[in-house]
Amino acid sequence: MTAEVLLELEDLRTHFFLKEGVVRSVDGVSLTVPAGKTVCVVGESGCGKSVTARSILGLVDPPGRVVDGKIWWRRTADPERRDRRGRGVPADQNGDGRIDLSTLGPRSDTLRDIRGNDIAMVFQEPMASMSPMYTVAQHIVEAIRLHRRVSRSQAREEAVELLRRVGIPRPEVRLDAYPFQMSGGMCQRVMIAIALACNPRLLIADEPTTALDVTTQARILELLRRLQADNGMAMLFITHDLGVVAEIADEVVVMYLGTVVEQGPVDDIFHRPRHPYTKALLASIPAMGRGSRQRMASIRGQVPHPLNRPSGCPFHPRCDSAIPGLCDVKDPAFVTVDSTRVRCVLHDPESMASANAGASGGPGHLGVEVSGPP
């Protein structure tokens, strides 16, 4: 049985309006997050992963804004639910159980209610997300009381329990510590505890382990996996580390220059990658047992700045399989191949047929065929 779709981005576009021009950081991203599953978003630095995540929760600051597309969120139909002022929370906008978050102002009550109650987020730098002026207790109690009508002492008891759940030893004592008195790993556990305070249905994690050492990284990933199994929450996990993806993903979304180039189940992405960019990313993972003198493949060139987007397929200047006259002209549409969606003309029979037919030598002139299974 396929899981219900919790979050669906439909052709999302988030641009930054600078003096130098318009930076199209997110430029037509479509992806889905099923309930209870982990979707990993991967891609090199600057591909628009973080801006995509921040757009979902209305956290993009000017001069950036969502300019187009839909952010469909499936709301809980909970008639009992009340915000902290005791008001009922609207179940959805149009009667189909979904709400388009892109239509809500960043300060709207509905978005505030969803942020924290339904969707929580953890960031790369846990220390930067916490105020040095407040203790751990103040952070967590505030997060609980922002969304639920509970007394301060009850919230404090819940905070102890949350710290215990995220593996913080002696939580009663830690509760009164300040963030700067804790290690990076402990701070990230606290941030996860804050994120879990309202039992969200979706956790958006933006490189939550990147700033941590390898051992702490592994512990935090293990913690997230365990919490997910306990709560059944979904995760949208942003990382540039394919090792992390292999450990936690159900689905993988590969982004390049503000767009999705491939999405599919983790096994297919790792074992049957279709897009040349996905293949190049995988080739750049250090292999176990590879001799130190054997060089790791790296992707030729660099991600262009979004102000200098290439024509046609955004990856074509770096692609070893690019077809001149086709890839530099045509922005490919998505095609479905088995369980994956891929945006590359090599997999699009129509584009390939017209390329062959349109070339001066008539059909078959380019001599390229639609690539089949490896």
Ligand SMILES: Nc1ncnc2c1ncn2[C@@H]1O[C@H](COP(=O)(O)OP(=O)(O)OP(=O)(O)O)[C@@H](O)[C@H]1O
């Ligand atoms: N406030 C901003 N003003 C102008 N451009 C921005 C702003 N924030 C992000 N960008 C641009 O948007 C593009 C996407 O940035 P984003 O942070 O989403 O990339 P990313 O894939 O998350 O990279 P990383 O892995 O390094 O975090 C980049 O080219 C970046 O320079």
